[in-house]
Amino acid sequence: MKIILSFLLFISAFPAFCQVSFDKGYILDNSGKKIECLIENKDWVKNPETFRYKLTENDSPQSAHISNIKEFAIENYAKFVRASVQLDTSKSRVLSKFSRNHAPEWTSATLFLKVLAEGKATLYYYEATDLVKFFFSTPTDTSIRQLVYKEYTISNSTVGENAYFRQQLNNEVNCGNVSRTYLERIRYSKSELTKHFMRYNACMGQEVVKPKIFATRDLLNFRVTPGINYSSLSVNSDVDRLINVTFDNHLFFRAGLEIEYILPFNKNKWSVFAEPTYQYYKADQKYNIDYKAAIDYQSLEFPIGVRYAIFLKTTSKIFVNAMYVPGAVIHLSNSTITYSSDRNGLTYPYKLKTGGTAAFGAGYALGNLSLEARYYMKQDLLNNYIYFGTSYQRLTIVLGYRFVKLKSKVKTTQ
Numbered sequence: 001m002k003i004i005l006s007f008l009l010f011i012s013a014f015p016a017f018c019q020v021s022f023d024k025g026y027i028l029d030n031s032g033k034k035i036e037c038l039i040e041n042k043d044w045v046k047n048p049e050t051f052r053y054k055l056t057e058n059d060s061p062q063s064a065h066i067s068n069i070k071e072f073a074i075e076n077y078a079k080f081v082r083a084s085v086q087l088d089t090s091k092s093r094v095l096s097k098f099s100r101n102h103a104p105e106w107t108s109a110t111l112f113l114k115v116l117a118e119g120k121a122t123l124y125y126y127e128a129t130d131l132v133k134f135f136f137s138t139p140t141d142t143s144i145r146q147l148v149y150k151e152y153t154i155s156n157s158t159v160g161e162n163a164y165f166r167q168q169l170n171n172e173v174n175c176g177n178v179s180r181t182y183l184e185r186i187r188y189s190k191s192e193l194t195k196h197f198m199r200y201n202a203c204m205g206q207e208v209v210k211p212k213i214f215a216t217r218d219l220l221n222f223r224v225t226p227g228i229n230y231s232s233l234s235v236n237s238d239v240d241r242l243i244n245v246t247f248d249n250h251l252f253f254r255a256g257l258e259i260e261y262i263l264p265f266n267k268n269k270w271s272v273f274a275e276p277t278y279q280y281y282k283a284d285q286k287y288n289i290d291y292k293a294a295i296d297y298q299s300l301e302f303p304i305g306v307r308y309a310i311f312l313k314t315t316s317k318i319f320v321n322a323m324y325v326p327g328a329v330i331h332l333s334n335s336t337i338t339y340s341s342d343r344n345g346l347t348y349p350y351k352l353k354t355g356g357t358a359a360f361g362a363g364y365a366l367g368n369l370s371l372e373a374r375y376y377m378k379q380d381l382l383n384n385y386i387y388f389g390t391s392y393q394r395l396t397i398v399l400g401y402r403f404v405k406l407k408s409k410v411k412t413t414q
Contacts, residue, residue, distance in 0.1 A: 021267065021311075022054055027064060028071035039074050045265045047080070047112050047126050066112055080112040081124070083135070083144045087111070090150045091130040098153045102162055104146075113144070116194045119201035121173050123193055134165070134193055138172045139204075149188040163188070169196065175203035218262045220406040221271075223370070225256035227398035231281050233295065233381075235337065237388030243339070245293045247283045254279040258400065260307070264408075271307045275323075276300060278332070281392070290342040297352055297381060298332040301325055303359065316366045321374070327356040327383060337382070337390075355383035361398070370400035 022038035029035065040052040040061065051072065052061040064072070066082055073079035088104035091097035099105065113124035113135055124135040124144060134147045147165035154160045170183050173196065186192050229252045237243040256277035263270040280298040287293065305323030312318065335352040357379035363372030376394040383389070 022052075022057075022061075023074050023077065025053075025072060025074040025077075027053060027069050030068060030070060032070070039072060041074050041077060041267065043077075043265045043267045046128050047114060049112065066110060072112075079115040079118075081115060082110065083113050083124070084108070084110045085113075085135060085144055086146060087126070088133065088146055088148065088150060089131070090152070092132055092151060093130055095153070095159070097130055098151055098159065100153050102150075102152055102160060104148055104150055104162070116190060117197035117201070119197070119206045120204045121197050121200050123197040125190065134188065136168075136173065136197070141172070147188070147193070173197065173200050175200050177203045218268055218405060219408040220262070220404070221258075221260040221402050222404035223258040223260070223400045223402045225258050225275060225277070225398050225400045227254050227256075227396055228252070229254050229279060229281075230395045232391075232393050233281060233283070234391045235293070235382070235388065236391070239387040242288065242291065243388050245285055245287050245291075247285045247293070247295065250281070250283055252280055252282075254396065254398075256398075269309050269311075271309070272305070273307060273321075274302065274304050276302050279394075280333075292340050292342070293337060294340075295337045296333050297335050299335065299354065300330040300332065301354075302328065305359075309365075316364070318364050319362070319370075319372075321359070321361040321363075321372070323359040323361070323374075325357045325359060325376070325379070327354045329354045350382060350385070352381045353384035355380035361396075363398070363400075365400070368402040368405075370398075370402070372396075372398040372400065374398055 021041055023041045025037060025039040027035050027037060027039070035055070038054045038057065042048070042051075049066045051064055053064055053072075054061050069082065071079070071081045085108075086106045087109040089107050090099045090101070090105050111126055113126055115122065116125050116134075117123040120139045122137050124137075126133045126135065134149075135144050136147055137144050145168075147168055148162065149165045150162040152160050152162065165188060166183050166186060169186065170180075174183070177199065178196075186196060230249060231252055232247070232249045234246040235243055254277060256275045258273055258275040260271050260273040262268050263272065278298075278300055282296050282298075284292060284294045303323045303325040305321050307319055307321050309317045309319040331352070336349045337352065338350070339348040340346065357377050359374055359376040361372045361374030363370055365371075374394075374396040376396065379390075379392040381390040381392050
């Protein structure tokens with residue numbers, strides 16, 4: 001439990017020490033004045049209520065609140081407009097939080113809405129905890145209204161659907177160039193609704209700005225991760241002191257294969273990864289004059305982790321990792337600690353059973369190469385014994401080589 005708690009505390013505390021870039025954009029204040037500036041781009045998952053900006057690169061950041069800003073935009077990223085709307089607060093995504101009420105549960109709210117498609121008819125997007133909602137305005141009604149879609153529970157095993165947004169599109173965002181079947185099947189999603197609004201605006205004679213398509217996000221990275229473990233091991237027992245032994249520290253080779261998934265927010269800074277790793281520890285130790293202990297431990301372990309990167313340039317970054325290493329490993333040898341005595345010639349083998357641990361690391365990456373220093377917390381290799389255990393620790397240097405890099409493409413009209 002302490003290991004898992006350390007892992008979670010590290011993940012939650014680290015963002016407080018990290019910086020986010022300021023990108024070119026503008027703000028529109030309550031008087032309608034447009035101010036060119038640099039805006040802190042947090043690549044928001046949820047629509048913001050506040051943000052920070054700087055008038056020049058060397059200025060100190062200033063805070064902006066939704067009450068003071070009518071609109072703001074970040075170049076080649078997004079545009080947000082302030083709107084006072086009726087918001088359906090019915091929860092989505094999580095079945096246990098679905099309402100049993102078919103009708104929207106309205107409340108008045110002032111929000112920053114993200115513009116997805118702009119023209120004679122404009123589509124907006126809002127996301128908060130367990131909420132994903134789309135809003136729109138049209139030539140005949142420029143007020144911003146929600147496109148209504150709601151899932152609700154009819155019984156514990158049945159989910160109903162209020163898809164009134166399809167009727168709204170048919171009545172108000174319909175140029176006559178789509179079929180009834182199309183409107184009956186359109187989904188409440190960014191891609192399909194954006195495409196529909198752009199199609200409508202084109203039909204209404206508006207020149208459509210084709211979205212730029214550019215690879216802004218890394219998606220998956222595959223790396224080989226050879227390295228060196230500087231390993232220590234001690235065995236301790238409160239019951240049998242003859243078990244107590246401290247092995248000398250040794251250097252051992254390790255090798256891994258890392259699969260990293262870049263999370264789709266915060267500008268490629270956060271990622272999760274898995275790194276199946278081969279590692280071993282083999283040593284003999286004489287102690288108490290005529291006693292000898294020997295260990296042969298080879299395994300495949302399967303750590304999972306979270307990584308945060310701070311980009312120095314487009315091809316270089318520093319990063320930190322927090323990892324959990326489960327006790328579920330594949331043993332590739334007998335995996336035993338064997339005690340023997342020159343006095344009586346007897347041997348006492350103890351089968352190893354690995355417990356979980358946590359690891360923390362920091363490193364530097366340049367292009368496809370990376371170098372990391374990593375520390376593994378104490379790990380018990382005799383987890384199946386009650387009265388004694390081990391303290392297995394590693395300080396590791398990991399050299400990484402990325403041999404595959406996959407990107408995702410993002411569309412923007414900005």
